[in-house]
Amino acid sequence: MNKFLWQIRVYYEDTDSGGVVYHSIYLNFMERARTEWLRSLGFEQDELIQKHDVVFAVRNLAIEYHLPARFNDSLVVSTEVVGVKQASLLFNQTITNAVTSEVLCSGSVRVASLSAQRFKPSAIPVGLREIIIKGN
Amino acid sequence: MNKFLWQIRVYYEDTDSGGVVYHSIYLNFMERARTEWLRSLGFEQDELIQKHDVVFAVRNLAIEYHLPARFNDSLVVSTEVVGVKQASLLFNQTITNAVTSEVLCSGSVRVASLSAQRFKPSAIPVGLREIIIKGN
Amino acid sequence: MNKFLWQIRVYYEDTDSGGVVYHSIYLNFMERARTEWLRSLGFEQDELIQKHDVVFAVRNLAIEYHLPARFNDSLVVSTEVVGVKQASLLFNQTITNAVTSEVLCSGSVRVASLSAQRFKPSAIPVGLREIIIKGN
Amino acid sequence: MNKFLWQIRVYYEDTDSGGVVYHSIYLNFMERARTEWLRSLGFEQDELIQKHDVVFAVRNLAIEYHLPARFNDSLVVSTEVVGVKQASLLFNQTITNAVTSEVLCSGSVRVASLSAQRFKPSAIPVGLREIIIKGN
Numbered sequence: 001m002n003k004f005l006w007q008i009r010v011y012y013e014d015t016d017s018g019g020v021v022y023h024s025i026y027l028n029f030m031e032r033a034r035t036e037w038l039r040s041l042g043f044e045q046d047e048l049i050q051k052h053d054v055v056f057a058v059r060n061l062a063i064e065y066h067l068p069a070r071f072n073d074s075l076v077v078s079t080e081v082v083g084v085k086q087a088s089l090l091f092n093q094t095i096t097n098a099v100t101s102e103v104l105c106s107g108s109v110r111v112a113s114l115s116a117q118r119f120k121p122s123a124i125p126v127g128l129r130e131i132i133i134k135g136n
Numbered sequence: 137m138n139k140f141l142w143q144i145r146v147y148y149e150d151t152d153s154g155g156v157v158y159h160s161i162y163l164n165f166m167e168r169a170r171t172e173w174l175r176s177l178g179f180e181q182d183e184l185i186q187k188h189d190v191v192f193a194v195r196n197l198a199i200e201y202h203l204p205a206r207f208n209d210s211l212v213v214s215t216e217v218v219g220v221k222q223a224s225l226l227f228n229q230t231i232t233n234a235v236t237s238e239v240l241c242s243g244s245v246r247v248a249s250l251s252a253q254r255f256k257p258s259a260i261p262v263g264l265r266e267i268i269i270k271g272n
Numbered sequence: 273m274n275k276f277l278w279q280i281r282v283y284y285e286d287t288d289s290g291g292v293v294y295h296s297i298y299l300n301f302m303e304r305a306r307t308e309w310l311r312s313l314g315f316e317q318d319e320l321i322q323k324h325d326v327v328f329a330v331r332n333l334a335i336e337y338h339l340p341a342r343f344n345d346s347l348v349v350s351t352e353v354v355g356v357k358q359a360s361l362l363f364n365q366t367i368t369n370a371v372t373s374e375v376l377c378s379g380s381v382r383v384a385s386l387s388a389q390r391f392k393p394s395a396i397p398v399g400l401r402e403i404i405i406k407g408n
Numbered sequence: 409m410n411k412f413l414w415q416i417r418v419y420y421e422d423t424d425s426g427g428v429v430y431h432s433i434y435l436n437f438m439e440r441a442r443t444e445w446l447r448s449l450g451f452e453q454d455e456l457i458q459k460h461d462v463v464f465a466v467r468n469l470a471i472e473y474h475l476p477a478r479f480n481d482s483l484v485v486s487t488e489v490v491g492v493k494q495a496s497l498l499f500n501q502t503i504t505n506a507v508t509s510e511v512l513c514s515g516s517v518r519v520a521s522l523s524a525q526r527f528k529p530s531a532i533p534v535g536l537r538e539i540i541i542k543g544n
Contacts, residue, residue: 011439011443012153015152016149018327020391024303027295045479046480059337060336062334065329065330068391071453159435171281193426196473207317343425
């Protein structure tokens with residue numbers, strides 16, 4: 001299985017007054033990584049909307065928070081496709097401290113492929129689906 | 137001149153690891169207050185888009201940060217229209233600690249009326265413009 | 273079982289270019305509601321930090337996204353304690369459209385009680401724990 | 409005068425339902441760029457806090473919004489120091505579309521040097537101040 005790695009820096013905007021990254025921000029980091037994974041396969045999401053009427057939306061997720069990330073930390077988000085259906089993808093993702101290699105946060109995220117117009121389930125474009133399956 | 141007051145609570149999501157509200161979040165608070173001011177005049181922004189093809193967008197702003205707001209603080213945002221043009225509104229806004237009455241943040245924000253379709257300047261709907269002018 | 277209800281308005285800041293509330297923002301809404309639930313029991317989190325050295329942090333969560341919330345929607349967040357341990361609480365939370373009563377998002381969130389100083393598990397203050405158990 | 413350039417990608421989290429980057433997010437982008445500029449000079453802000461008890465906080469700002477950034481855009485933030493005082497720095501910053509070179513947003517930001525402990529003005533550490541002045 002291929003894991004796509006994407007590096008992210010923690011800025012002030014990501015932290016809260018507890019001194020750590022705010023818990024919902026890890027979801028943003030995971031989505032940035034999924035976007036960059038898609039780009040690494042040659043697919044831009046704005047083109048998927050315009051050419052294929054396809055938009056991806058999170059359907060469900062389960063996250064474990066192990067250790068906090070802090071201001072200025074350098075993080076690595078790992079993204080792995082563990083399931084491909086007609087109109088959804090299942091990802092396993094982890095966020096690791098790039099210096100200590102400690103796993104800070106891990107989880108699974110199911111992303112649905114929707115018609116951008118109707119916001120209803122819509123098959124993943126064939127070309128993309130084939131590349132994802134090959135990539136694994 | 138009428139000042140519209142809107143109360144906002146500071147949650148963890150609004151703070152940063154400096155222990156205070158992150159500086160860009162005050163702009164969000166000011167926009168929430170402008171939205172509620174518009175609602176208090178009887179105008180819903182989703183209806184303005186659908187019925188009048190009008191969306192408001194910030195054109196420029198100048199903000200002074202006086203004192204920090206902190207987690208759990210109760211704030212009051214004051215909103216006052218100080219200028220009405222064909223396709224823009226000028227607001228003075230301040231954010232005050234609801235308990236101590238200290239002014240934490242103050243500034244002026246110019247908001248342009250745009251066509252939601254074309255994202256180009258478009259006159260403020262007459263009915264709304266009249267109510268704003270009367271309201272002052 | 274008591275459910276605590278808290279109303280939240282969707283502002284522009286909460287939405288994304290898909291036209292809907294961004295998926296991580298629902299976690300913020302749920303935390304706002306847990307904060308207000310705690311306040312409704314007579315406990316302020318800044319006092320819990322200062323007097324009891326206790327801070328709450330999300331330990332894990334599982335969320336299902338059913339239907340999108342949109343700009344200007346009025347939402348109701350329901351919060352219910354379904355488990356009380358020595359140093360953690362388990363919540364079931366749902367987010368409902370206040371007008372249509374459709375459930376948009378639901379999930380469970382485990383929150384750990386930590387020492388604010390050491391960021392390690394620390395028993396929930398007895399007074400608070402008793403009130404939570406009675407409240408259920 | 410040296411201008412420090414920093415590239416930023418627009419993700420869904422940055423956009424709003426108007427289809428464009430939410431206006432307060434440009435302030436986040438500008439702060440990310442100031443953080444990276446400081447890093448490029450050899451200064452990490454977490455070390456400045458720990459070793460020098462110094463934290464930077466925005467004192468005031470004035471921003472012009474010229475053209476919207478959109479989902480998936482690649483942006484370049486330019487950062488230039490245009491004033492150095494005992495306990496504050498004045499920056500001019502612009503945000504440009506990396507592909508079209510259109511200036512989307514420009515402004516000036518005054519950042520105060522504060523004691524991290526007391527949150528009161530505190531001189532910029534001499535070593536940093538000299539490097540900033542030389543750098544210009």
